[in-house]
Amino acid sequence: MKRSSQITSRFALPKLTYRVWKVWMRNWTVFMKTYKVNFFPPLLEPIFYLVALGFGLGSLVQNIQGLPYINFIAPALIAISMMNSSFFECTYGSFVRMYYQKTFDAIIATPVNIEEVIAGELVWGATRSLISSSIVLGVVAAFGLVSSPLFILIPVVAFFAGLMFSAIAMCFTAIAPNIDFFNYPAFLLITPMFLLSGTFFPLADLPGFMQIIAKAFLPLTHAVSLVRGLIVGNLESSLLISLVWIAAVTPFFFILSINLMKRKLIK
Amino acid sequence: MPFASFTLENSDLWKGNFLKHATARDIESGLMSGEVMVRAQNLTKKYDDFVAVNSISFEVFKGECCGFLGPNGAGKTTTVKMIHCVLPPASGELTVAGMSVWEEPREIKKMTGVAPQEDNLDPDFSVIVNLLVYARYFDIPKSEAQKRSEELLKFIQLEEKRDVIIGQLSTGMKRRLILARALINEPRILLLDEPTTGLDPQARHLIWDKIRALKRQGVTIILTTHYMDEAAALCDRTLIMDYGKIIEEGRPADLIKKHVGEDVLEVDYDDEVMKELQEEFPGAELEVLTDRIRVFTDQPHGVFERFLKDFPMRGATIRNANLEDVFMKLTGRKLRE
Numbered sequence: 001m002k003r004s005s006q007i008t009s010r011f012a013l014p015k016l017t018y019r020v021w022k023v024w025m026r027n028w029t030v031f032m033k034t035y036k037v038n039f040f041p042p043l044l045e046p047i048f049y050l051v052a053l054g055f056g057l058g059s060l061v062q063n064i065q066g067l068p069y070i071n072f073i074a075p076a077l078i079a080i081s082m083m084n085s086s087f088f089e090c091t092y093g094s095f096v097r098m099y100y101q102k103t104f105d106a107i108i109a110t111p112v113n114i115e116e117v118i119a120g121e122l123v124w125g126a127t128r129s130l131i132s133s134s135i136v137l138g139v140v141a142a143f144g145l146v147s148s149p150l151f152i153l154i155p156v157v158a159f160f161a162g163l164m165f166s167a168i169a170m171c172f173t174a175i176a177p178n179i180d181f182f183n184y185p186a187f188l189l190i191t192p193m194f195l196l197s198g199t200f201f202p203l204a205d206l207p208g209f210m211q212i213i214a215k216a217f218l219p220l221t222h223a224v225s226l227v228r229g230l231i232v233g234n235l236e237s238s239l240l241i242s243l244v245w246i247a248a249v250t251p252f253f254f255i256l257s258i259n260l261m262k263r264k265l266i267k
Numbered sequence: 268m269p270f271a272s273f274t275l276e277n278s279d280l281w282k283g284n285f286l287k288h289a290t291a292r293d294i295e296s297g298l299m300s301g302e303v304m305v306r307a308q309n310l311t312k313k314y315d316d317f318v319a320v321n322s323i324s325f326e327v328f329k330g331e332c333c334g335f336l337g338p339n340g341a342g343k344t345t346t347v348k349m350i351h352c353v354l355p356p357a358s359g360e361l362t363v364a365g366m367s368v369w370e371e372p373r374e375i376k377k378m379t380g381v382a383p384q385e386d387n388l389d390p391d392f393s394v395i396v397n398l399l400v401y402a403r404y405f406d407i408p409k410s411e412a413q414k415r416s417e418e419l420l421k422f423i424q425l426e427e428k429r430d431v432i433i434g435q436l437s438t439g440m441k442r443r444l445i446l447a448r449a450l451i452n453e454p455r456i457l458l459l460d461e462p463t464t465g466l467d468p469q470a471r472h473l474i475w476d477k478i479r480a481l482k483r484q485g486v487t488i489i490l491t492t493h494y495m496d497e498a499a500a501l502c503d504r505t506l507i508m509d510y511g512k513i514i515e516e517g518r519p520a521d522l523i524k525k526h527v528g529e530d531v532l533e534v535d536y537d538d539e540v541m542k543e544l545q546e547e548f549p550g551a552e553l554e555v556l557t558d559r560i561r562v563f564t565d566q567p568h569g570v571f572e573r574f575l576k577d578f579p580m581r582g583a584t585i586r587n588a589n590l591e592d593v594f595m596k597l598t599g600r601k602l603r604e
Binding site: 019022025026029030033101102103105106107108109110111112113266267 | 314351353354355372373376377379381383385386387388389390391392396400401403404405406452
């Protein structure tokens with residue numbers, strides 16, 4: 001009885017109004033104040049990867065799925081930037097605002113409620129994903145690695161995949177006793193995803209059970225396959241599975257993370 | 268003429284906007300008719316097994332400055348947080364301006380200004396942007412927010428720090444800015460949680476002046492403090508809390524008279540002197556603290572002077588009884604936390 005009520009409270013629908021937007025605006029205002037710092041690293045990082053892995057390593061690697069190696073990894077770099085920007089925004093970024101800066105405490109003394117604060121943070125994380133991946137997309141395009149006009153849909157993927165990574169990140173923030181705790185998800189979740197989600201080599205080269213794990217449990221796998229499909233212009237039916245996967249997982253963690261944070265902050 | 272006492276400070280914000288909410292007559296009638304702004308009945312808050320606030324009942328009247336006094340951990344901050352709908356009570360009733368904290372938290376928060384104990388100014392922004400961003404949370408239109416922010420900076424005398432980042436402000440400046448931020452929505456109720464803790468005397472008196480100015484504007488003020496001089500200087504009424512309970516309530520002057528009388532005699536400790544005092548003031552309370560004896564009596568003013576004229580004593584001083592004497596008497600000397 002008690003257990004079931006605990007579960008329903010974890011998945012209670014949050015009360016959200018337009019005030020989510022006010023929280024988003026707060027983060028946007030900070031971001032724009034330091035926009036040079038925010039835009040420069042995401043611009044340089046993919047260039048390093050493309051040069052080192054694409055040209056360097058790529059010269060030693062045969063074509064993958066009919067693609068030169070640099071074309072194979074370029075979409076992955078876009079998807080990785082979605083994951084990194086949103087995940088780190090809603091772990092370290094949100095934790096600093098919540099714990100060190102007490103920003104959430106200040107906001108909930110106004111008509112904005114805690115659910116709206118967390119939702120605003122999540123939508124902001126999705127926005128960071130959109131911004132970072134668009135910069136990487138620009139770099140990839142500048143290298144001449146975009147071959148389909150479908151790339152125009154990538155920002156949409158970026159927003160929703162970013163929302164998914166933000167919501168997963170926020171669940172860790174809700175259970176983090178201190179900021180060092182984030183080493184666990186960073187090394188045990190983000191690093192394996194970075195390497196094993198069909199990013200730098202095809203999923204098919206993994207042992208069978210690992211392929212299943214990657215497809216069932218690693219969100220990045222689905223972001224990578226969607227971005228790759230849109231850049232190359234190869235719309236397979238498996239993309240639909242990725243789409244459904246993200247569409248199912250995102251609301252699950254979105255609602256869970258808001259309730260977990262509420263429980264953490266409103267004692 | 269009734270407005271004469273309200274046209275104050277160098278800011279016309281206080282002449283204008285606040286008077287929309289309250290005039291001199293409102294305040295008087297509020298206090299006289301006992302119009303209630305905050306009402307708590309059997310209000311309780313628990314954390315696991317710890318009872319932070321234990322079934323307290325109180326009322327705060329419109330236009331008054333009500334002080335919550337108590338040692339650390341007495342439940343003052345918890346009570347304040349329940350009033351502004353950030354902490355849900357475990358049980359009991361709590362209404363603000365007739366609205367229940369359960370039913371209408373947003374409406375309550377719209378009319379409430381909060382200056383928390385801790386510094387939660389936004390370190391990512393300058394002084395003015397802190398106010399502007401905060402105004403957004405209240406749906407205050409941009410031009411109005413700009414106008415109010417500039418006026419508030421004038422009010423708290425931080426105009427020259429307008430564009431300075433929060434990290435470069437002194438503690439006193441931060442406290443003033445927190446007060447200004449609490450006023451951005453022109454609140455009818457102001458909750459000040461230890462507004463002057465850690466400030467130097469200059470900064471303290473500046474804050475006190477501002478609080479008095481706001482009170483004259485008709486803002487209902489709820490203040491927590493453990494500085495007794497602060498409570499005596501600002502509060503119309505005080506509630507003394509300890510271990511989650513309200514143990515006494517009343518006007519500061521009445522509490523002093525009731526619990527510790529008018530004067531206190533202090534002399535250096537000596538066994539002989541002690542005996543003599545006990546004989547001379549049989550009904551009085553004698554308290555020994557380190558090497559001083561304090562004598563509290565309910566006898567009228569002047570009794571100690573006459574006594575000292577006949578029996579001069581070493582290190583004797585007579586002083587007015589104060590709220591701190593009441594506080595120590597009621598809450599004891601044991602260190603908290």
